[in-house]
Amino acid sequence: MTTADPSALLGTGVGRLIEIAFRVYAALVYLFLYLPILIVVLFSFNDSKSVQAWAGFTTDWYIKAWQDASIQSGLRNSLIVATLNMTAAVVLGTLLAIGLRKSPRLLIAIFIAVMYMTIISPEIVTGLSSLLFFVQIGKWLAIKNILGIPTIVATHAVWTSALVALIVRARLASLDESLNEASADLGATPWRTFWQITVPLLLPAIISGGLLAFTFSFDDYVITQFVSGPQSSTLPIRIWGMVRFGVSPIINSVATVILFFTLTSVFLAQYILTNENASPRPLLVWFTFVIGVVLYGVGPAQGFWNGLTGLEGLVGVATWIVVWMVALIGLYWVFRRLRPSAGLRVETAQ
């Protein structure tokens, strides 16, 4: 059906040849993009330490990865960093996108330029600038070991919030301004209009922006490597350390698990956000399940508290609980909001 048009238009033998060449070329590009990923997934089940030949099916590498202390602590740090970063990026980016709407032209131009700069500037430059900055601040303020999770989050939130802002801004451009005015005319305060009109309407953009912010922060190696301290190595840093000593099937299994969780979450989110009538419940259940597994895996099951003692331990445990309480409550709140927003979108479309 789809190919009938151009083929008929071209008709001749040369035209048909070009059509075939296009298809073959596209297939080759997709093969090129997916070959490494296929290798990773396949060899995570390979019953051999070698990555050169297939030696039968096993799931041992998954168990070994799960029990590996450096992967555990890396995963824990990555999850903390990515969650905090997502929160910061969503708040900063959403406020930025909404604020830009009613700003003077010059201010908009400046902010947009800075936002694009933060996104496309080479990661190594961002990383080393932040390293120099934080170390110098540490010297001036006499803070020992300033590098850690806070510095990673501060640096990640710069470009991930710009990303969220661009996505939310694109959605904002397609919204009907008169809804805000109607809300104001009906006597709502700006605060109430913001929570009851703007946020629900922007929710799809905020969620996809937040997911991106989480994923990019979780996967970032270059910037993180510059601004992380000895105690705050994230998963990519651990992976890099392992990769330097030659490839291990453990890494393949970690990558496969990450791919599986990201893909499932993103597809579920996409499905719910594009189908107005779909129930958000599967997504909520799925996220709760993922969070539960991760909580169990990096917490009680592997002695998350072991290295921490005294006050430090108490603060660590408290932070851990608060972070995940906030995450769960946040998710619950988000899905409570999702329904009215879907209804509202239908109404505005009419």
Add this chain to the structure above:
Amino acid sequence: MTQKKARRNYGWLLLVPAGIWYLVFFLIPSLFPLVFSFAQSDPTGGIFLRDFSVDNYARFLDCNFAAWSQLGECIYLKVFWQTIVFAVLGTLGCLVLAYPLAYFLATRVGKWRTTLLVLIIIPFWTSFLIRTYAWVVLLADQGLINSFLVDLGILADDARIPMLYNPFAVYLGIIYNYLPLMIFPLYVSLERLDKTLLEASKDLGANRLATFRNITLQLTAPGLFTGILLTFIPLTGEYIIPAILGGSKTLLMGNLVANQFLQARDWAFGSASSVMLIAILVVFILIWYRFSEGQSVEVA
């Protein structure tokens, strides 16, 4: 009136958090390498903010051009030049390979279009390091591709093709990782292209090549320029790909800078090297701006 004014103030306030964040954690830190490149390194790590001089730049530019071809001569300038070559050729490679695919996606694919586009992004959701490392498994002398060819009897066991730890592997890694950044802006502008113009051109007697050159290429220039910008700038600072796939032979500015910061601990010289890296970008952006004349598309 008063209500309108109140709303204006409210909108402006929303910019404050992000504004402060960008100022403190991005714009101010951006100035640090520039200042530190004139300072002296503390051998234990860190910087002495005194004895300002241009020593670090002198070291970078130190070169005996007569002995250019000799090993160990002009090492930093050679790295500088090699980075420019890799960034330009890598961007061109992405452009040439991405255009046909973007064209295919924009004109030939119907209901599968969204799926195919999503399929291009999915690789981004797995670990960048692991994906790049998978190429080592594929390209090594004892790797999957060579072994496969030997098993088929196409290659002799002692004549395996050296595909890893050379510039070829680095270009392959670059194209593999940066291709999507080129495909998307090209796709956006090709999708907006008015197809009736192509028919008009054909009706007026232009052949396929002339139509492509005069209509398609001209009208998709914004996507082209955006793609080049999005690819070239991060590519110039790339150092993971040469570190994993290039072996010790392919040293780029990114590797030089990272080594100074993370291994040699010579932060002042590292800062000077990063300023040289930024200099490449500034020159590139000036050239880009001169040619693009504000043509670009937003990819959100």
